[in-house]
Structures are given as C-alpha cells and as structure tokens.
Amino acid sequence: MDLSPVRLKYVKLGYTYLVNHFLGLIIIPVMVGVVLEILRVGPENLITLMKSLHLDTIQILGSSFLAIFIITVYVMSKPRPVYLVDYSLFKPSPTLRAPFSTFMEHSRLNLKDNPKSVEFQMRILERSGLGEETCLPPAIHYIPPNPTMKAARGEAEMVIFSSVDNLLKKTGVKPRDIDILIVNCSLFSPTPSLSAMVVNKYKLRGNIKSFNLSGMGCSCSPISVDLARDLLQVHPNSNALVISTEIITPNYYQGKERAMLLPNCLFRVGCAAILLSNKRKEKRRSKYQLLHVVRTHKGTDGKAYRCVFQEEDPEGKVGISLQKDLMAIAGEALKSNITTMGPLVLPASEQLLFLLSLIGRKIFNPKWKPYIPDFKQAFEHFCIHAGGRAVIDELQKNLQLSSEHCEASRMTLHRFGNTSSSSLWYELSYIETKGRMSKGDRVWQIAFGSGFKCNSAVWKCNRTITSHNEGPWANCIDRYPVYIPDVLKL
16 A cells, blocks of 8 residues: 555645644744743742832833723724625526526527527537526516516516515514615616615615615626625624625527527526624624625726627627637636735645745746645635636636535536526525534635626634525525536437
C-alpha cells in the first residue's frame, strides 16, 4: 500500500494549521512567560514597582480618559452588523408547470413556419439540466402567448405578494415596521414602479426609503443586499425588505433568432423576499449575518457589455441576445471577483501559497501554472447562480469544487429553472431543507449579470437550522438529488 498520499495529506494539514495559527503559537508562549515572571516576582514587589513610578491622580485620570476615548472611537467606527432575519420564496402552482412535451408542442405551434428554430430549442432543452416541473407564468401558456401589460402586472403581483405575505407571517413583522424597501427586477419596469406596487399593497409608511432597481441582470440580488447594507449603516434600528424577481410575461421572445430563443428555454418564474435588519434584538433569531459583498463590473469592455443584450431582431421583435463568448467573459469576471474576495475570506495558509506562486511566476518562470486558492477552506456552502448547466460547470472547474458543493445549484436548475436573481435563494433553501446548515457555517453566493457583472455575497450562519417542513422544497426534497444526464433525449 502506497502511503505517500496519506503522508502528503498530513503535511498539508500541518502546514495549514501552522500558518493559520502562527500568531497564536507565538503569543501563547510569551503570555505564559509573562505570567510566570509575575508569579516569580510576587505581589509585594509589584506594588513597590507601581509606587516607584510616582503617578499622581491627574496622570491616572488622564490615562483612563484617553483609554476610554480610544475604546469609544473604535466601537463607534465599527460598521453595524446586518442580520438576515429570514426569507421566503415563491412556490409556483402545479398548474403553471411547463414539461418538455408541453413546451415543445407550444413551440411547434408558435414557430410552425420555422422548424429549425423548434429543433434548436429541443437541443437546448436536452442539454439544459432543467427538469419536468419548472414553471412559466399564465400568459405564456396561451397559444400564442399573451404578453400584455395587465398579464405582466398580474405575474408580478402573484410572485411578489405571495413571497412577502409568507415572509411577514414567518417573521411576525408588521408592514409599518419596514423602514427600507428595495425591489429588483431586470426586464419589467412599469410606472408606477414595482416598489410603489408593494407600498400600495401593504400600506407601508409614507417616509419609507423605497428603491426600484432594473436592467441589472441575474446578479442584482447581491447588489440589492449591498444597497440595503449601506442604508442600514446610516439608519439605526431599522428593517429592510429586499425583493428579488424577474417577470417573464413581457419578455418571452416570439421570433426565430437562435441567440434570442435560448432564454426561452432557461428562464422560469420565481421570487425571493428577504428581511434584513440592524437591530441588536434580531441577532438571536436571525438566520445569517452578512460578512462581505464584492461587486465586479466589466462594462468598460465592449464585448462584455454586449454579451447579454436586449434588442430587436430583423423582424422588429424584442428579445435578449446571449453571445457565444458569454462563458469566457463570465470566467474573466469571476477571476476579478475572487481576486478581491480572496484576501477577505481565505485563511493565511492559502494567501501565502498564492503569494509565493505569484512571485515565482513573476521572477522565475512566467509559464508556471498559477496556484488556485482552495476556497473550500473559507466556505462550507456554495450558491452558484443557476443560470444554466454551462455556468455551473465553469465555476465548478475554476474553483475546483466537488459535485456536492454544486449540488444545490444543479438541483435548483433542475426543479425551478433559471429564476434569475432569486435563484441564489432557492439554492440556499435547498441546503437548509437538506439539514446541512449548522451554526458557524459560511455561505458564498455568486451570481452573474448583464453589463457584464459578477457579484458575490458572504453570509455566516447564526444558528443551526432545523425546520425543514416549509418552503418550496418541502414536499419534494426526499427525491433530491436526482441524476441529470448530459443529454436527455426528447
């Protein structure tokens, strides 16, 4: 039996422990030495030493005041902690299901003059990673689809009100207790806004700080959380309601351009409502505490800017065009994001290895393979935006993650499809419902969006989550994970 891999494993563990606890390993012996010296000298000699310093009352008071002042400034300058009290997800009715057979039948009827486009959509579905239970809004089930403004508002009210109602019920928070409201929806931006729709429905206070974010793509949920965090830093004792959704009804493409037909096969209905707070009393019952938000924007590059683009096709029909170089651009955005994220979350051992690798490539050999930090040492759970199978595969490869780390993302894509900015929360719910979230666990949410953006949020679990009998996964979690073939022949 070859013991080399076993020995190498323990060498790595020893190195990691030594570097990560370097300061402790130095300070503890010094502290022990100081204590032993104090015990050797004795209390009488210490009192004599203090008297020999000849400190008067003014000096003692001045020193005490200075110490209190420094401590006060330090405490006041620390950012307020932001807690995720709870969140709620929209669970679509079974009547909204769009199984492959139904989807393809509708496609054949809607594109009867263009069989090649129908065949293209079938090939995409076969490789998409979606399952048979994903859902589309009511207007898309019509033949032909009926994307009216009234139907779009109806979908928005259905997904948003359902999620918020459940959140208020779970948390016991009253509408008048909400101080900040942020709604993000990329493609549907009516007047009055969706945030105004929520204010009207729940009769929120007249002085509420309300924001409506649009056009920011699937990665807008971390942006909304970042905005809420900034507002909670300047408004003490406040609650923030964040709503992340995408309205499919007015954005279902009915033309024949392949680059624009792709979103039809991936995007499905979904919504998340999240309650954030900076109130100290919420710490005990809150699920998570926000640690970091890192945002990366690649919009200065022309290709990145246009890789996800809403435009008209030659026939004047509006759709979202996804370019072939999307994954390469996403990879570059991810590299920029983790370069910023790494120093914030990685243990010292990984940062040292990365630094040595960087120095070696700069000084000795530029062809050396760069060291990829092991983010599994910084996080227990990963929520990768369920944008599609290719997105999850690319991140799994770049971050060197196991299949278990990507399980929540793949199963969310299979069960609910790409629900845009809310997909991260369906993945988090999957981990919780599986009973895998324990106190102290760290979660990394990673999402991509048009523009082009890569945004991340890092959360720390405040308590072990044991309630698994609610949420969108409650009645189906026992069936997951399921095997998803590379190609599902239709």
